[in-house]
Amino acid sequence: MYPKEHKNIVTSLLEGKFITVAEKQFEVIKNKEGFYITFFEKSFGLELLTNIEYYYLISAETNENTSRDISIFFAILCEELDKDNRNFMEELNYSTFGLDEIFDYFQNSSREAIIKINKSLNSLDNLKGLLRTMMRRNIVVKQTEDSYTFTKAYKVFTEFAKELVKKKEIEEN
Amino acid sequence: MIKSEPKTIVQYLANHFDLLRELFAIQVENELIEKEQLDNALKEYGRDIEGMLYDHKILKIQNENFVLNEPYFKLFEFILQEFKPLLPEEISKYDTSIGTLFLKLKENIEGDKNLLLNQLSALSKEIDHFVNAVINNTLSLLNESRELKANRAKIDYQEKVQQARFWIDHYIVPLNTILDSNHAQSIYNTLLDIARYANGRRLDYSDESIRRQFEKLYNFLKQVEKDINQQSVLLTNELLPLLERIKTESEILTGISFYLSNGNCYKKIKPPKLLVTSRNVVYNPFVYEKTKEYFEHFKEETEIVLIEQFVERKEWIFDKRLYKSKLDKSLPINDFFGWCQACLEGSGNDLSSDNFFMLTSLIFEPDYKVQSTQEQRVITLQQGKSTYLMPKLKISKK
Numbered sequence: 001m002y003p004k005e006h007k008n009i010v011t012s013l014l015e016g017k018f019i020t021v022a023e024k025q026f027e028v029i030k031n032k033e034g035f036y037i038t039f040f041e042k043s044f045g046l047e048l049l050t051n052i053e054y055y056y057l058i059s060a061e062t063n064e065n066t067s068r069d070i071s072i073f074f075a076i077l078c079e080e081l082d083k084d085n086r087n088f089m090e091e092l093n094y095s096t097f098g099l100d101e102i103f104d105y106f107q108n109s110s111r112e113a114i115i116k117i118n119k120s121l122n123s124l125d126n127l128k129g130l131l132r133t134m135m136r137r138n139i140v141v142k143q144t145e146d147s148y149t150f151t152k153a154y155k156v157f158t159e160f161a162k163e164l165v166k167k168k169e170i171e172e173n
Numbered sequence: 174m175i176k177s178e179p180k181t182i183v184q185y186l187a188n189h190f191d192l193l194r195e196l197f198a199i200q201v202e203n204e205l206i207e208k209e210q211l212d213n214a215l216k217e218y219g220r221d222i223e224g225m226l227y228d229h230k231i232l233k234i235q236n237e238n239f240v241l242n243e244p245y246f247k248l249f250e251f252i253l254q255e256f257k258p259l260l261p262e263e264i265s266k267y268d269t270s271i272g273t274l275f276l277k278l279k280e281n282i283e284g285d286k287n288l289l290l291n292q293l294s295a296l297s298k299e300i301d302h303f304v305n306a307v308i309n310n311t312l313s314l315l316n317e318s319r320e321l322k323a324n325r326a327k328i329d330y331q332e333k334v335q336q337a338r339f340w341i342d343h344y345i346v347p348l349n350t351i352l353d354s355n356h357a358q359s360i361y362n363t364l365l366d367i368a369r370y371a372n373g374r375r376l377d378y379s380d381e382s383i384r385r386q387f388e389k390l391y392n393f394l395k396q397v398e399k400d401i402n403q404q405s406v407l408l409t410n411e412l413l414p415l416l417e418r419i420k421t422e423s424e425i426l427t428g429i430s431f432y433l434s435n436g437n438c439y440k441k442i443k444p445p446k447l448l449v450t451s452r453n454v455v456y457n458p459f460v461y462e463k464t465k466e467y468f469e470h471f472k473e474e475t476e477i478v479l480i481e482q483f484v485e486r487k488e489w490i491f492d493k494r495l496y497k498s499k500l501d502k503s504l505p506i507n508d509f510f511g512w513c514q515a516c517l518e519g520s521g522n523d524l525s526s527d528n529f530f531m532l533t534s535l536i537f538e539p540d541y542k543v544q545s546t547q548e549q550r551v552i553t554l555q556q557g558k559s560t561y562l563m564p565k566l567k568i569s570k571k
Contacts, residue, residue: 013448014448015450016449057448058446058448059446059449061449062448062449063447063448063449063450066447067444067446067447068438068444070444070447071432071444071445072438075433075438076433078425079426079433082426087422088422088425088426089421111433114433114436137447156445157445160445161425161428161429161432162421162424162428164432165424165427165428165431
């Protein structure tokens with residue numbers, strides 16, 4: 001009755017992980033999307049958010065601080081990559097980032113005031129901690145001891161920025 | 174009329190290509206070349222070459238300013254592959270001109286042969302113009318998009334998005350409508366009609382020279398069909414996604430800028446929702462207990478010695494003989510149960526119900542005569558815990 005990867009899917013999603021198009025479980029959910037939406041709603045009262053590149057669960061209660069820190073992380077990183085004449089979407093999709101490289105971007109950012117008061121971004125150790133949190137949620141994948149790549153889950157945060165523009169335009173009109 | 178030798182003109186174009194290229198760039202940018210701009214350019218490349226610009230009819234005067242003569246302008250557009258994008262209306266006009274020429278040709282199909290040959294030639298030429306316009310336009314739009322993507326002019330995001338939207342809405346989508354065979358306004362369908370007609374006539378016409386011209390037109394249209402498809406694919410697969418992507422990237426960066434400005438990220442704007450994870454894992458709800466149990470399994474057990482504090486208790490044993498002799502000595506007795514109570518109390522023994530009733534068993538001895546009375550008495554045992562209502566029994570020796 002249940003698909004082969006069911007246990008892994010349920011465990012991963014309930015741990016707050018994103019299941020992205022690169023993982024084998026993605027195809028399983030995609031084929032039984034309706035079932036999983038109902039399953040999580042009826043069994044746990046959670047909403048399964050679907051996208052062409054990732055799945056993840058959200059609850060009525062949200063982990064606001066973690067989400068805020070990750071949002072700020074991506075916002076500043078994208079801005080700095082763009083300033084560095086690097087196409088941020090291509091870089092987030094395909095590049096491997098060194099820990100020092102990421103930290104340098106934050107050190108040299110003009111958003112100093114925001115970084116200074118953020119306990120996840122204001123030191124190398126804290127940044128490492130945030131990357132660990134992101135790894136637990138499958139937003140980041142550790143490649144070597146000090147290098148990381150991003151999964152397609154980063155798009156939750158870039159889409160969020162895009163939506164802000166639309167909301168702002170609606171409010172202004 | 175040009176007085177110069179053609180070879181001299183070509184030589185001049187080659188020798189002073191850099192000057193001409195600069196003038197071309199000025200005209201692309203401003204639509205014309207101002208006197209001052211021309212003077213500045215000539216200062217750099219030499220005043221003595223100015224006269225030739227007019228002799229070879231490269232420049233012409235337009236309201237005190239200058240423009241490159243159209244054939245030269247077109248030549249530079251072509252050799253530099255820098256075409257000004259045409260508005261869709263400039264391209265769709267070919268639909269009318271090609272359609273009219275085709276209609277006239279059909280009307281004259283049985284008429285004057287020379288006119289028919291000229292009509293066939295004019296139709297091919299017009300189709301050729303149309304295809305060149307489409308190819309050049311796609312190329313120029315691709316260049317514009319790449320330029321916008323690289324953002325060498327460092328324009329801000331908002332402007333970049335507006336530019337991308339402008340190219341999509343006013344150039345690319347309408348051009349695609351012209352080329353896409355699924356649209357009613359598509360010139361592509363007109364060209365297919367002409368190809369079908371030419372195919373029939375190349376096999377079915379009395380005059381051989383005209384049959385050959387239809388054959389030529391038909392083969393040319395087969396090539397045109399391929400070229401147009403290629404351009405359509407380029408538009409839908411490359412150009413539109415490229416511009417959509419510019420739009421998306423710019424929108425993201427604009428959103429980011431808004432999010433990070435004025436402390437919005439800490440106060441005003443809530444981040445995307447994320448799941449609050451619980452420590453319980455769905456398939457192991459007793460993971461803590463199970464882990465504890467597992468580790469306890471390997472824990473070295475220490476020997477447990479239970480030391481009980483021994484309290485010596487004097488066990489009361491009913492000595493029937495002793496109490497029978499006591500009873501015998503006390504006979505006759507008016508209240509047997511009262512005697513039993515007093516007897517136990519007097520000997521300092523535990524006045525429990527068990528002891529009391531063991532003692533009362535003496536009443537069943539065959540030596541005694543028992544008489545009951547109407548009176549009753551209350552017996553309280555075990556420090557008030559048990560209270561019995563007993564009859565008063567008289568006992569005497571038989």
